[in-house]
Each structure stands twice: as structure tokens, then as C-alpha cells.
Amino acid sequence: MKDFSLLFTALCKQSFRFDRSKQTGKTKWYIFAVYGLLVLVCLPLLGLVAYLIYQLGALAASADAVPGFLTCIFSAIQLVVLLFGIATVLNTIYFSKDNEMLLSYPVKPQTVFAVKLTFAYVLELITNFVLSLFAVIPFAIGAGMPFSLGLVFSFFLVPVLPLLIATILAIPLMYVISYLKNKSVVSTVALLVLVTLLFVAYFLVINSISMAEESTDIEGIILAMVGQINAIADIMLPNKFLALSMVGGPFGTALLNFLYAFLIDAALVAFACLISALVYKRSVSRQLETPKSSAAKKQKYETGGKISMFIRKDFKEIIRYPALAFYCLFEIIIGPVVMLVLGLNLGGMVTADIEEIGMSFAELMAQMPHIVALVLICFITFFVFATNYTATTAFTRENRNFYILKIIPMSYGKIIDAKAILSFIVNEIGVVLMVALALALIKVPLLSALITLVVCTVIGLVFSYAQVYMDLRNPRLNWDNISTGLKNNYASLFSLLLSFALIVVLIGLYWLFSLAGIEIMMYIYFVVVALLSAVAAVYARKVAVKNAAAMIENITL
Amino acid sequence: MLQLENLSKTYAKGKVKAVDGINLRVNDGEIFGFLGPNGAGKSTTIKMMTGILQPDEGNIVLNGVNLRAEPYVFKHNIGYVPDNHAAYDKLTGMEYLNFMGSMYDVPSASLKERAQEFIEKFGLAGAINDQIKSYSHGMKQKLVVIGSLLHQPKLWILDEPLTGLDPQSAYELKTYMREHADNGHTVFFSSHVIDVVEKVCDRVGIIKNGKLIAVGTVDELKDRAGESLEEFFLSVTAGENIGG
Numbered sequence: 048m049k050d051f052s053l054l055f056t057a058l059c060k061q062s063f064r065f066d067r068s069k070q071t072g073k074t075k076w077y078i079f080a081v082y083g084l085l086v087l088v089c090l091p092l093l094g095l096v097a098y099l100i101y102q103l104g105a106l107a108a109s110a111d112a113v114p115g116f117l118t119c120i121f122s123a124i125q126l127v128v129l130l131f132g133i134a135t136v137l138n139t140i141y142f143s144k145d146n147e148m149l150l151s152y153p154v155k156p157q158t159v160f161a162v163k164l165t166f167a168y169v170l171e172l173i174t175n176f177v178l179s180l181f182a183v184i185p186f187a188i189g190a191g192m193p194f195s196l197g198l199v200f201s202f203f204l205v206p207v208l209p210l211l212i213a214t215i216l217a218i219p220l221m222y223v224i225s226y227l228k229n230k231s232v233v234s235t236v237a238l239l240v241l242v243t244l245l246f247v248a249y250f251l252v253i254n255s256i257s258m259a260e261e262s263t264d265i266e267g268i269i270l271a272m273v274g275q276i277n278a279i280a281d282i283m284l285p286n287k288f289l290a291l292s293m294v295g296g297p298f299g300t301a302l303l304n305f306l307y308a309f310l311i312d313a314a315l316v317a318f319a320c321l322i323s324a325l326v327y328k329r330s331v332s333r334q335l336e337t338p339k340s341s342a343a344k345k346q347k348y349e350t351g352g353k354i355s356m357f358i359r360k361d362f363k364e365i366i367r368y369p370a371l372a373f374y375c376l377f378e379i380i381i382g383p384v385v386m387l388v389l390g391l392n393l394g395g396m397v398t399a400d401i402e403e404i405g406m407s408f409a410e411l412m413a414q415m416p417h418i419v420a421l422v423l424i425c426f427i428t429f430f431v432f433a434t435n436y437t438a439t440t441a442f443t444r445e446n447r448n449f450y451i452l453k454i455i456p457m458s459y460g461k462i463i464d465a466k467a468i469l470s471f472i473v474n475e476i477g478v479v480l481m482v483a484l485a486l487a488l489i490k491v492p493l494l495s496a497l498i499t500l501v502v503c504t505v506i507g508l509v510f511s512y513a514q515v516y517m518d519l520r521n522p523r524l525n526w527d528n529i530s531t532g533l534k535n536n537y538a539s540l541f542s543l544l545l546s547f548a549l550i551v552v553l554i555g556l557y558w559l560f561s562l563a564g565i566e567i568m569m570y571i572y573f574v575v576v577a578l579l580s581a582v583a584a585v586y587a588r589k590v591a592v593k594n595a596a597a598m599i600e601n602i603t604l
Numbered sequence: 605m606l607q608l609e610n611l612s613k614t615y616a617k618g619k620v621k622a623v624d625g626i627n628l629r630v631n632d633g634e635i636f637g638f639l640g641p642n643g644a645g646k647s648t649t650i651k652m653m654t655g656i657l658q659p660d661e662g663n664i665v666l667n668g669v670n671l672r673a674e675p676y677v678f679k680h681n682i683g684y685v686p687d688n689h690a691a692y693d694k695l696t697g698m699e700y701l702n703f704m705g706s707m708y709d710v711p712s713a714s715l716k717e718r719a720q721e722f723i724e725k726f727g728l729a730g731a732i733n734d735q736i737k738s739y740s741h742g743m744k745q746k747l748v749v750i751g752s753l754l755h756q757p758k759l760w761i762l763d764e765p766l767t768g769l770d771p772q773s774a775y776e777l778k779t780y781m782r783e784h785a786d787n788g789h790t791v792f793f794s795s796h797v798i799d800v801v802e803k804v805c806d807r808v809g810i811i812k813n814g815k816l817i818a819v820g821t822v823d824e825l826k827d828r829a830g831e832s833l834e835e836f837f838l839s840v841t842a843g844e845n846i847g848g
Contacts, residue, residue, distance in 0.1 A: 346698055346720070346723075346732060346733070347698065347702075348698075348701075348702060348705075348712060348715050348716040348719060349702055349712060350702060350705045350706040350710060350711065350712045350715055351702075351706050352706070353706060353707060353709075356702070356703055356706035356707065357703075357707075359703075360692060360695065360699070360703050363692075363694060363695055363699065364692055364694045364695070367694040367735070368694055447688070447690050448690050448691065448692055450656050450686065450690065451690070451691075451692075453654070453655050453656045454654050454655060454656065454679060454682075454684050455679065455704075455707040455708070456676045456677075456679035456680040456707065456708060456709075457676075457707055458676060600655075600658050601658070603656075603657065
């Protein structure tokens with residue numbers, strides 16, 4: 048226990064302690080501004096989500112299905128925690144750079160594993176708490192649930208399941224990665240495929256609930272949904288018992304249900320710990336083995352332009368580091384997956400006639416390609432540009448090699464260009480994938496697809512330069528795993544804000560142009576948006592390049 | 605020729621003088637040893653010479669090129685071996701050399717010729733296609749040394765270059781430092797090992813509390829102390845630990 052508390056305390060201090068060496072005594076105004084604006088933008092959205100969930104609570108109460116709905120809310124939260132937690136678990140437990148040092152200590156590997164697992168649990172608790180605040184509490188109020196201690200305990204019990212699933216999933220993944228020694232690109236692909244599959248599964252489950260039955264009347268839809276929800280709730284036993292312990296009734300029954308939930312989770316914890324601890328030392332040791340190439344390869348000397356060589360270096364660094372690749376390529380997973388699931392669900396509806404208007408959905412879209420393009424552009428802005436970690440970690444991921452940027456005889460402007468071009472390429476892959484899926488599955492008009500492609504290409508440039516510049520303003524260079532590097536990344540917050548702002552501006556401008564009531568104005572609108580974006584891209588590049596020298600030179604490790 | 609003119613750097617809003625008005629001239633064809641106790645200002649000076657840190661005052665000039673005025677021309681002419689051997693460890697050794705060659709505009713043919721020579725010399729041929737993360741401490745050091753030499757720098761700056769090298773590689777490195785200087789280039793070399801400095805360097809500078817307190821040939825400094833360079837060093841830095 049002494050070893051556990053010593054190690055756990057050290058790990059917490061290492062991860063959460065404020066970096067005093069960076070303290071200048073003066074907090075930069077724009078950091079407060081970014082946080083403030085983000086709160087202003089996000090609060091109404093979160094408020095809306097909370098209100099919808101509150102309404103769902105009322106609906107569940109009227110349908111007498113509160114435990115089933117609550118179980119599903121817990122499960123949905125767990126899936127989100129799992130999706131975003133698997134990289135945290137891998138980074139914290141298996142890939143962390145301190146593993147080598149910890150294994151050399153006179154401490155049992157099981158203790159090290161327990162410390163890492165607990166630490167990952169603490170990180171997931173935070174995510175779970177935020178999600179619960181905007182989901183479980185509004186639901187409970189909407190459903191008229193009495194306050195119970197189960198609500199408080201749910202904050203601690205809900206993240207247990209995703210943590211265990213992530214820990215178990217990590218074991219085969221670790222073996223794949225160890226097996227593919229020196230082929231970290233394949234490991235990266237394996238991780239990305241796994242995450243993509245999890246995302247697809249997640250959205251399909253959510254959609255299977257919302258699209259439960261093709262009923263025509265509201266009552267039928269609600270009944271079908273309740274049936275679907277109860278079916279899912281029956282499988283998620285720990286969540287079901289936790290939900291039952293919270294919905295009221297005699298104290299003894301509530302306590303018994305809570306104990307069931309607790310004991311099932313405890314048994315699962317014991318099982319996962321047993322398996323993981325058994326393989327922990329071996330799998331971590333295998334990560335630390337230093338593989339050599341078995342066959343002597345031919346030495347290939349090649350030089351190239353500075354920007355292209357820099358981009359190649361940067362890309363190799365990303366793709367050969369699975370955890371970094373997970374973040375940097377996230378945008379080309381999440382957007383297309385959402386589009387894929389949307390397409391699969393809308394697929395049947397696209398060509399079917401809508402009785403009220405006497406035409407099919409595809410025909411309806413063909414009549415207003417500009418609206419379809421606007422929706423696609425907003426979608427891409429949110430799912431692709433806002434999550435472009437290739438840009439928002441442009442300098443952060445240089446880590447302790449940042450000094451190399453200062454000694455190489457390459458102008459800082461070119462470094463900015465190289466970073467922005469790589470980010471732009473990743474953006475563009477996300478854009479093309481999403482447009483292609485929209486064309487193939489939702490049958491959006493070709494004109495809408497072309498407009499989206501052109502406008503998003505220009506907007507992608509603006510985002511790339513702006514995000515790279517924001518990361519340069521405040522890079523986090525001292526990290527041992529990339530999750531730490533991304534903690535409090537201002538460039539990511541800024542990206543979210545910028546994407547919200549852009550969506551508001553795009554819709555506002557569209558409304559202004561539509562006031563003219565002339566069809567051609569809607570196409571002029573896109574030309575104007577593209578031109579304004581091109582000007583913004585040139586301006587963003589100019590600002591970034593102009594300030595690069597002063598900013599890079601002022602950054603010290 | 606390298607000139608440091610009134611070079612100064614302060615930390616903590618001017619409260620700590622890390623480097624205090626250093627004036628120094630290092631000639632072409634010379635190996636210059638830079639010694640000092642922990643925290644004396646050696647690393648800060650070297651980081652300013654490589655463009656990693658900005659001096660508060662003063663100039664760094666190499667063959668008439670001022671680092672402040674023409675940073676890219678200046679950087680083209682230096683090679684730097686840091687003390688932490690940090691390199692992009694997800695790249696293979698070969699990719700790292702191709703990257704460094706491209707950054708310093710080394711033509712492909714020259715890159716191949718020079719890289720092959722150094723790879724052989726430092727015994728890295730068997731590992732050059734492996735990722736750098738699999739290298740030992742010494743192998744990383746050798747790779748960084750090779751990367752710093754591909755463009756035949758006029759000024760070669762080495763910060764603790766012998767740490768972690770096996771005896772054969774340490775010998776090769778010392779021999780090459782001599783060869784590089786004999787070709788008319790300048791070698792600026794910081795080390796903890798006074799015996800090596802004594803054997804390898806033409807002139808030596810000692811820094812203490814940010815000030816250059818002694819400069820001269822090894823023989824001149826030895827004469828001032830009586831016997832060895834070590835004795836002289838200990839007498840002028842009395843009470844402070846050597847290193848860092």
C-alpha cells in the first residue's frame with residue numbers, strides 16, 4: 048500500500064502540478080478570452096442538450112420506463128468515455144515513457160499496474176462527471192426522480208465499465224503492437240481501425256434506438272423506442288441495477304439494487320485486474336525491447352526540398368507513434384464515420400417518396416443544392432476542421448526536439464508553411480471522404496458536392512494556418528506522453544471556437560443572401576464565402592509567418 | 605573565425621546573469637575547449653551560438669556573418685551536437701540523415717559519400733535502417749554527430765560529445781575533430797573531461813559565473829598553475845564543482 052500511494056502521488060504531481068518554471072506572473076489576456084468565449088458559445092448548446100434530456104426524462108416518466116432510459120443514458124455516457132478513454136488507457140498504462148523507470152524500481156509490477164489503472168480511472172472520472180452533469184441530472188429532474196445517494200455513487204461507478212473494457216481491449220492490441228515490432232505504422236493502422244469500428248458500433252446502437260420502428264404515429268414510435276431501450280437495459284445489468292437504485296421505492300430495495308450494481312462492477316474489476324496484471328509486465332517489457340531490422344536493407348540516400356522533407360519527417364513522426372496518430376488522424380475518422388452512419392440510416396429514405404410533398408428526398412435535395420452544400424460545409428467545419436489535431440499540435444508534438452527547429456537553416460516562415468500544408472492535407476482527406484460518402488450514400492446533388500469541395504478546401508487553408516499559429520503561441524513541449532501534451536491545449540479550444548463562429552457567420556450570410564429571393568444569389572453567396580476565405584487564408588499565413596521568428600526564438604524548453 | 609562580442613544573457617527578468625559580457629575570438633583551424641563549473645554559463649553560451657537562445661546583448665559573428673543579422677546564412681555554416689542527443693526518434697537513422705542533408709542543402713551525391721564515410725567510421729552501418737528509438741545512448745550520439753557534419757560546417761559546436769561513446773568511437777571523434785580543424789574549420793568543444801580537453805584542444809577558455817575568467821593555449825594555462833590544466837582549473841574555480 049505504501050508503494051501504491053507513493054507512486055500514485057508522484058504520478059498525480061507529475062501530471063497535474065502547475066509548471067512553475069513557466070509562470071511569468073502575468074497571464075496572457077487571450078487565454079482568458081478564449082476560455083470566456085468558449086464558455087459563452089458552449090453553454091447555450093449544452094443548455095439545449097440538457098433541456099432535451101430533461102424532456103426525455105419527462106417522456107420516460109410518462110411511458111413508465113425511467114429505469115430503462117436511465118440505463119441507456121449511463122450506457123451512452125460509458126460509450127463516449129470508452130471511445131475517448133481507450134487512447135488515455137493505452138497512453139497511461141502501456142505506452143507511458145515512465146514504464147521503463149518504474150519497472151526498475153523494487154515494486155511489484157502488479158502495484159505499478161494498479162497505480163496506472165487508478166490514474167486512468169481518475170482521468171475518466173472527470174470526463175464522466177462532466178457528461179453526467181449535462182445528461183443524468185437533467186434527466187433525473189425531468190423524470191421527477193427523488194434525490195438518492197445512488198446519484199452521487201453513479202459518478203464513481205459509471206466510468207468503471209468503460210475503463211475495464213478499454214483495459215481488456217488494450218491487451219490484444221498490445222500483443223499486435225509487440226508482434227509488429229518496428230512496424231509501428233501497422234500498429235497505428237490497427238489502433239485506428241479499432242477506434243473506427245468502436246465509433247461505427249456506437250453510432251449504430253444510438254441510431255437503432257432512434258430509428259427503432261417505422262411507425263407513422265408518435266405513440267407507436269415512443270412505444271417502439273421504449274421496447275428497444277428496455278431490451279438494451281436488460282443486457283447492461285450493472286447500469287440497470289444502478290438505475291433501479293435511483294428511481295425511488297423502498298430503501299431496502301434501493302440498497303439491494305445498488306449492492307447488485309456494485310458487486311457486479313467489483314467482480315468485473317477483479318476479473319479485468321487479474322488478467323491485465325498477469326500480462327502487464329510482459330507486455331510492457333516487450334514494448335521496451337529495442338527491435339533491430341532482421342535483414343540488411345539497402346541504404347537509400349535522397350535529399351529533397353526543405354518543405355517537402357520537413358513534411359515527410361513530420362508525417363513519419365505522426366504515423367509511427369500510434370497514440371499521436373490517433374489524435375492527429377481523428378478528424379478523418381470521426382467525420383466520415385458520422386457521415387457513413389447517417390448515410391446508412393438515410394439510405395432507404397433517399398429514394399422513397401415523401402407523401403406530403405409528392406417527391407423523394409433525393410429530388411428535394413436536387414431542388415435546393417445550395418442548402419445541401421451549406422449543411423455539408425457546416426458539418427465538415429465541425430467534424431473535420433475543429434478536430435484537426437495535426438494543426439493544433441503542430442509545434443507541441445516537436446516535444447524536446449523543438450531545438451532542432453532553431454538550429455536548422457530553414458526560415459521560420461517555411462516551417463510554418465510545412466506545418467500548415469501537412470495539416471491542410473489531413474483536412475483535405477477528411478473533406479474528400481465526407482463528400483464522397485455524402486454523394487454515395489445520401490445521394491447529395493453533384494453540384495452541392497462540388498461547391499462543398501471547393502469552399503471547404505479554402506476554409507481548410509484558413510483553419511490550418513490559424514491553428515498552427517495558435518499552437519505556436521503556446522506550445523506544450525515538455526511531455527512524456529501526448530495526452531499530457533494535449534492537456535489545456537489552447538489551439539484546440541480556439542479551433543472549437545473558430546468553428547462555432549464560422550458556422551454562425553456562414554448561416555447568417557446565407558440568410559442575408561436569401562433575402563434577395565433570387566436563385567443566382569445563392570451561388571454568388573458561395574463565391575463570396577470562398578473569396579473571403581481565400582483572403583482570410585492569406586491573412587492568417589501572413590500573420591503566422593510574420594510573427595514566427597519572434598515567437599519561435601522566444602520559446603525555450 | 606568566430607567572434608563573440610560582449611555577449612550577455614540574463615534570466616529571471618535580469619536578476620540572474622547567466623552570461624556576462626563575454627568577448628572571445630576563436631581562429632580558423634583551431635579546436636577551442638570550453639570549461640566551467642556547473643551553472644557557469646557554458647550551455648547558455650553554446651545555445652546562444654547556435655541560435656537556440658537570443659542574447660540580451662552582444663553579437664556572434666562567424667567569418668563576417670552576424671547571427672543576429674543573417675541567421676540562416678550563419679546556421680548554414682554551423683554544425684551542432686547537443687548534450688542530450690535529442691533527435692526525431694521515430695525516424696530511422698537513414699531518414700534522419702536524409703532529413704539533415706536536405707535541411708543543409710547537401711546535394712544527394714555528396715550526402716551519400718559523406719554519410720557512408722561517417723557511418724563506416726562510427727560503426728553504424730548495421731543499424732542505420734532502424735528507428736532511432738531503438739538506438740543506445742552512444743549510437744544516438746554518433747548519429748547526431750554524423751548529422752552535424754554532413755554539410756562540412758565551418759564552425760562545429762559540440763556540447764559534451766564524448767558522453768556515452770565507446771572508446772573506439774571516442775577516438776574516432778577526437779581524430780575527426782582534429783581533421784576538421786586541420787581543414788581550416790573551427791571546432792568549439794565543451795567537456796567535463798579535462799584530460800581530453802588538455803590532449804585535444806589548441807586553446808581553452810574557462811567560464812565562471814557567466815564571465816570568461818581565463819583564455820589561453822593549454823601550455824600557457826598550465827604554466828600559470830604550475831603543473832596541469834586540472835590544477836589551473838581547480839585554482840581558478842575554487843570551491844565549485846566541475847561539469848554541467
